[in-house]
Each structure stands twice: as C-alpha cells, then as structure tokens.
Amino acid sequence: MAESTPDRVGDVAAAPSGQPILEARGIVKTYGHVQALQGADFTAYAGDVVALIGDNGAGKSTLTKVISGVIAPDEGELLFDGQPVEIPSPAAAQRLGIETVFQDLALAPDLDGAANVYLGREVMRQGLLGKLGVLDKRAMRAGAVDSFASLGVAIRDADVPVAYLSGGQRQGVAVARAASWASKVIILDEPTAALGVVQTANVLDVIRRVRDRGLAVVLISHNMPEVLEVADRIEVLRLGRRVATFTRAEATLESLVGAMTGALSQEQQRR
Amino acid sequence: MSSVRDTRPERDPTAGDADSTASAGAPSSSALSRLRAQLFSSTSPLWIFIALVVIVAVFGIMKPSSFLSSFDIKTIFINAAVALMLSVGMTYVIITAGIDLSVGSVLVFSGVLAAKVMISVGGGAAAAVNAGWGPILVGVAIGLLVGLGWGVINGILVAVFDIPPLIVTLGSFGMALGLADVLTGGTDIAGIPSKFNSTIGAGKLGPIPWLVFIAGIVTIVFGLVLHYTRFGRYTYAVGSNAEAARRAGVNVRAHLIKVYAIAGLLSGLGGVLSLAYFDTTTISGHTTDNLTAISAVVIGGTSLFGGSGTMFGTVVGVFIPVVLAAGLVIVGVQSFWQQVMIGAILVVAVYFDQLRRRARSKR
Numbered sequence: 067m068a069e070s071t072p073d074r075v076g077d078v079a080a081a082p083s084g085q086p087i088l089e090a091r092g093i094v095k096t097y098g099h100v101q102a103l104q105g106a107d108f109t110a111y112a113g114d115v116v117a118l119i120g121d122n123g124a125g126k127s128t129l130t131k132v133i134s135g136v137i138a139p140d141e142g143e144l145l146f147d148g149q150p151v152e153i154p155s156p157a158a159a160q161r162l163g164i165e166t167v168f169q170d171l172a173l174a175p176d177l178d179g180a181a182n183v184y185l186g187r188e189v190m191r192q193g194l195l196g197k198l199g200v201l202d203k204r205a206m207r208a209g210a211v212d213s214f215a216s217l218g219v220a221i222r223d224a225d226v227p228v229a230y231l232s233g234g235q236r237q238g239v240a241v242a243r244a245a246s247w248a249s250k251v252i253i254l255d256e257p258t259a260a261l262g263v264v265q266t267a268n269v270l271d272v273i274r275r276v277r278d279r280g281l282a283v284v285l286i287s288h289n290m291p292e293v294l295e296v297a298d299r300i301e302v303l304r305l306g307r308r309v310a311t312f313t314r315a316e317a318t319l320e321s322l323v324g325a326m327t328g329a330l331s332q333e334q335q336r337r
Numbered sequence: 338m339s340s341v342r343d344t345r346p347e348r349d350p351t352a353g354d355a356d357s358t359a360s361a362g363a364p365s366s367s368a369l370s371r372l373r374a375q376l377f378s379s380t381s382p383l384w385i386f387i388a389l390v391v392i393v394a395v396f397g398i399m400k401p402s403s404f405l406s407s408f409d410i411k412t413i414f415i416n417a418a419v420a421l422m423l424s425v426g427m428t429y430v431i432i433t434a435g436i437d438l439s440v441g442s443v444l445v446f447s448g449v450l451a452a453k454v455m456i457s458v459g460g461g462a463a464a465a466v467n468a469g470w471g472p473i474l475v476g477v478a479i480g481l482l483v484g485l486g487w488g489v490i491n492g493i494l495v496a497v498f499d500i501p502p503l504i505v506t507l508g509s510f511g512m513a514l515g516l517a518d519v520l521t522g523g524t525d526i527a528g529i530p531s532k533f534n535s536t537i538g539a540g541k542l543g544p545i546p547w548l549v550f551i552a553g554i555v556t557i558v559f560g561l562v563l564h565y566t567r568f569g570r571y572t573y574a575v576g577s578n579a580e581a582a583r584r585a586g587v588n589v590r591a592h593l594i595k596v597y598a599i600a601g602l603l604s605g606l607g608g609v610l611s612l613a614y615f616d617t618t619t620i621s622g623h624t625t626d627n628l629t630a631i632s633a634v635v636i637g638g639t640s641l642f643g644g645s646g647t648m649f650g651t652v653v654g655v656f657i658p659v660v661l662a663a664g665l666v667i668v669g670v671q672s673f674w675q676q677v678m679i680g681a682i683l684v685v686a687v688y689f690d691q692l693r694r695r696a697r698s699k700r
Contacts, residue, residue, distance in 0.1 A: 156584050172584050174577035175697075176644030177570075185574055186585030188567050199566035227645075229697045 085148045087112045087282045088133060088251050093142035095128050102128040104306035110251060110282040115273060117285045117293040120303035121326050126286050129303065130255050134166035135159035163249030169256045171240040175229035179221050180210035182228055183243045213242045217272045234265030241269065245276050252276055253284040258292060270296045290319050302326055385636055386653045389660065396664035403667050411546060417659045418552035422607040423630040425559050426600030428651045431634050433576040433596050434643025435495060435502035440604045441626025442513035443487045447608030448618045449517045451480030452526040459530055468530040480609040481602060487513060488601015492594030510627065517620055525618045538613035548610055555606065560648030572596060576643025632679060636686045657682065
C-alpha cells in the first residue's frame with residue numbers, strides 16, 4: 067500500500083521536506099450504489115500549493131468535503147501533523163486551523179464584507195457592552211480592511227453588502243475570510259470557476275500570498291493552465307482514487323490530462 | 338431549512354464587472370458616503386418615513402386644530418403600542434426569512450390566561466376587581482411566560498422539525514385562538530383587578546401613558562439588540578444565508594428558536610398590555626393582527642426573503658396605518674379607505690424590495 071512507500075514516482079527529491087501537515091489515506095465514501103471515493107489518498111504540505119484535479123465525478127468534491135469535515139468517510143484515515151484525527155464537522159476542521167472556501171462561497175449576501183469575514187468569530191466591545199453582546203464593528207471593519215489589503219483583494223468599501231460586489235470581489239471576501247482564520251490549511255474549491263481573466267489572476271496571486279505565509283493551500287480546479295501556473299504539486303484523482311502525483315517541474319498538460327483520463331497511471335501501476 | 342427560504346432568487350456569481358467598477362465613487366472611510374448609502378438605498382426606511390411625514394402634514398394642514406391635538410396624538414400612540422409589540426417580534430422573525438402568523442392568537446391566549454390567573458389569585462370573580470399588585474403581577478408573569486412558551490414551540494417546530502414557518506404558525510394561530518375559546522367558552526373575561534387598568538392601562542408616567550412608555554422601551558431595547566449585538570448579527574446572517582451561518586459556526590437551530598421565542602414573548606406582552614387597556618380580554622379582536630404586523634414590517638422595508646430590515650422601518654410601518662385611520666376619521670373620510678391605502682402601500686413596498694434584489698443579482 068501507499069502508506070509504506072513514497073507516493074511520488076520519479077521526482078521524490080522535489081517533494082517538500084518534512085512531514086505532511088494533512089494526509090488522507092485510503093478514504094472510501096459511498097453514496098448508495100455510487101462509490102465516490104474508493105480508497106483515495108491525499109497529501110498537503112505547509113508552505114505548498116497542492117492542486118487536486120480530476121474529471122467530473124472523480125471524487126474531488128467528496129474528498130474536499132471529507133477533509134473539511136462536511137461529510138464523514140466510510141473508511142480511511144486522516145492524519146494531521148502526523149497524528150490520526152477525526153474531523154467530524156466543519157467546526158472541528160476550523161479548530162485544527164483548516165478553513166475551506168466552498169464553491170458556493172457560503173457568504174451571507176446581505177451582510178457586508180467585514181461582517182462576513184468575522185461571521186461566527188465576532189469581535190465584541192470591551193467591558194460591560196461586550197458582556198451584553200455588543201459588537202465592536204469598528205475593530206472588525208479595520209481587521210477586514212487589513213485582511214483585504216494584505217491579500218491584495220480590491221474591496222474599497224467593507225460596508226457594502228457582499229450581494230452588491232462583483233463575482234471577483236465576493237471570491238476575494240470568501241478567501242480573505244478563510245485566510246484570516248486558517249492557521250494550517252486552506253482549501254479552495256474551484257475558486258476561479260466563475261471569474262474572468264483579470265479576477266482569476268488576482269485570486270491566483272492571493273493563493274501565492276497565502277502559501278508564502280506558510281499555509282498549506284489545497285486548490286481544487288478544472289483549469290489545467292491555472293493549475294500549472296500556481297501549484298507546487300499536483301495530485302490527480304480518477305474514479306475515486308489518486309492515480310498520479312506530480313511536482314510542478316515534471317507536470318505537463320499532456321501528463322495531467324493523461325492521468326485524468328486514465329491513459330497514464332502512476333500509482334495503479336505500482337499496485 | 339424551510340420552503341420559504343428556498344424561494345429566494347438565485348444569485349448569479351458570474352458576470353462580474355471588472356473589480357474597480359463595483360465600488361467606484363464610494364470612498365471607503367467617508368462617513369458621509371455611508372450615511373448617504375444608508376438613507377438612499379431602497380432597503381432603507383427613509384422613503385416610507387417621508388411618506389409618514391407627508392401623511393401627517395396633509396392631515397395637519399386639513400384639520401390643524403384637531404389632528405395635532407395632544408388627545409389625538411396620545412390616541413395614535415396608544416393604538417400603536419400593542420401593534421408595535423407584535424411587529425417588533427415579527428421583524429426578527431421576518432429577517433430570518435420566516436413568518437409568524439400566530440402573534441394575534443398568542444396575544445389573545447396570553448391575555449386570557451393572564452386574566453384567569455389574576456382573577457383566581459385575586460380571590461375569585463367577586464373579589465378580584467379590588468385585588469392589589471400581587472395577583473396582577475402573577476397574572477402578567479403568566480401571560481408573558483405563556484407567550485414565550487408558544488414562541489418556543491413555534492421555534493422548535495420550525496428549526497428542529499424543519500416544518501415551514503408558514504404552516505407551523507398557521508397551526509399555532511388556530512390552536513392558540515381555539516384554546517382561548519375553549520377556556521372561556523368564547524366570551525370575554527371581565528372582572529380583572531381594576532387597579533391594572535387604572536395604572537398600566539389608562540395611567541401615565543409623567544406626560545407619557547404607561548402603555549406608550551412600555552412599548553417604547555421594549556422597541557428601543559430590541560432595536561438596539563438587533564442592530565448592535567451579536568444576536569442581531571446572527572439574526573441577519575441566518576436569514577441571509579442559513580447554510581453560510583451554519584458553516585461559520587452559528588447554531589442556526591438554537592438561534593431560530595430564540596427568535597420565535599422573542600416573537601412569542603412580545604405577543605404575550607401585547608396580550609398583557611391589551612388586557613390592561615381594555616380591562617377585559619378581546620378574544621375576537623385579533624384575528625388579523627398577524628397581517629397587520631406583517632404589513633407594518635414589510636412596509637418598513639424588511640425583506641420577506643430575509644437578511645435585511647430595520648427596527649426603525651418597522652416603527653414607521655406601524656404608525657402609517659394608525660395615523661391614516663385617525664386622520665381619515667378626523668377629516669371625515671370613511672375610515673374604510675385606510676385598508677385600501679395600506680393594501681396599496683404594502684404592494685408598493687414589496688415591489689421596491691424586488692427591484693432592489695433584481696438590481697443586485699445582476700452584478
């Protein structure tokens with residue numbers, strides 16, 4: 067099995083050194099008769115952007131939900147910092163420092179950017195007012211503006227309900243929200259699927275900045291050029307299993323597509 | 338979560354403009370621009386507040402002597418007090434994208450129980466009229482608790498059992514009123530302690546009638562809670578996107594139960610205040626209170642789709658029908674016209690909300 071041997075065929079030396087921050091082993095998830103995951107493995111390292119790619123139905127979303135605590139796997143093991151962990155809920159994932167930007171962004175459209183960044187983690191006023199549950203809106207606003215600025219998210223007014231922002235700005239709010247609270251791992255599910263060229267470039271830039279802070283970034287994407295541009299490593303899922311792992315240096319469009327479609331399979335060859 | 342919430346229009350995250358256009362012309366730190374945005378966004382209650390001012394001005398000009406007399410103003414405020422309690426609770430419920438049709442029935446049921454308790458604790462039908470504060474306070478407490486209880490039941494059925502709020506509260510609307518009729522045989526209860534009516538019901542604190550004072554304090558407190566506290570923030574978040582709130586760690590079910598509990602508690606308070614004012618229960622007088630409260634909240638700019646609304650708007654929305662009713666009587670127009678006008682205003686208010694939602698979903 068993959069646990070005992072290095073996952074990477076070929077370029078082992080280019081893999082990030084040290085222990086993975088997050089590792090999934092042999093994850094199985096079945097919905098009725100459909101086996102969404104059939105023993106999938108996955109590895110993420112701190113300070114490293116790993117892209118999780120695969121065709122529709124390969125199990126990307128299911129695997130993402132497992133590692134972000136949205137669904138529980140039927141079988142398999144999750145390791146966080148080398149220790150086996152259970153991630154039974156998104157709150158449990160958050161406690162581990164894992165934040166997820168879901169494809170639907172999960173923003174409250176009627177709340178402004180600052181309120182969304184701090185939703186569920188509101189800053190309260192000092193003293194008696196805070197005990198009465200009064201919000202420190204000014205502090206949250208300042209914090210959100212800082213967060214937007216440090217990530218290069220162009221939101222000029224943190225007081226505008228996010229429903230009035232453009233798609234790229236909303237994506238920026240969602241990423242800033244996750245980046246503000248993630249201390250270990252940030253998972254981005256198709257963050258650029260709805261965006262134009264300029265906005266996509268912005269989001270990719272944000273991803274690099276988050277990585278440079280030392281976080282592990284998990285990028286789920288359909289877009290091969292984008293993956294090749296930003297990812298340090300690429301893991302390919304096919305039919306519910308990881309079938310290949312590439313470093314950026316060794317990955318090409320052909321090899322990625324080959325792995326996704328089954329023309330090429332590193333890991334199955336080894337098994 | 339519920340079928341009402343599911344009807345919200347799809348928001349298309351695609352088709353974004355270039356990032357720079359969306360917030361151009363809105364300098365970030367300018368308090369003025371924020372104030373302007375607050376006043377002139379169509380979700381703001383400003384336009385409806387202007388409507389209220391215009392209505393008052395028109396009646397004031399037509400009959401200055403009587404319309405602006407202190408008697409009429411006092412009457413207007415007293416008439417608004419009970420409706421305001423129901424509408425304050427309804428504001429919370431509608432901001433969560435829910436609805437509460439049971440408020441009027443819960444008001445009646447709470448009033449009936451409060452009256453029965455006052456009479457029995459006060460020494461029975463003959464003696465209770467002269468009873469003191471003890472029986473009155475016990476009755477008030479029971480009235481409030483009963484309202485709270487109905488609210489909690491509504492909340493649990495909505496939040497835990499996932500039954501649409503329209504159906505849950507339609508059920509409790511019927512049950513609360515039916516039980517009130519069962520308890521009383523359908524006839525109003527008279528003979529409650531007269532001290533209750535002479536103080537809370539008809540008395541004043543300085544120049545302000547007690548009813549108005551209590552309603553005002555309650556409205557201000559719940560308005561502050563809605564706009565400045567975490568509880569209020571979560572109320573908006575749950576109504577705006579319950580799933581987002583859940584993923585952010587908000588206990589959505591518990592929050593919904595609390596919101597319906599507030600609506601129930603304030604209905605109970607409405608029942609107690611109504612009992613004080615009329616010196617008797619008013620079983621048959623509240624069957625359309627739910628619609629009155631919903632109209633007031635919606636006219637005040639709160640969206641039926643949830644996520645937005647203000648307490649100030651609700652206050653204005655409560656006063657518009659009350660002022661119209663008083664004014665039409667004074668100027669000698671059939672007061673039936675009030676219903677016609679309120680109906681029209683309601684439709685216009687919802688149309689404005691739809692325009693606002695359409696405008697933003699185009700982004």
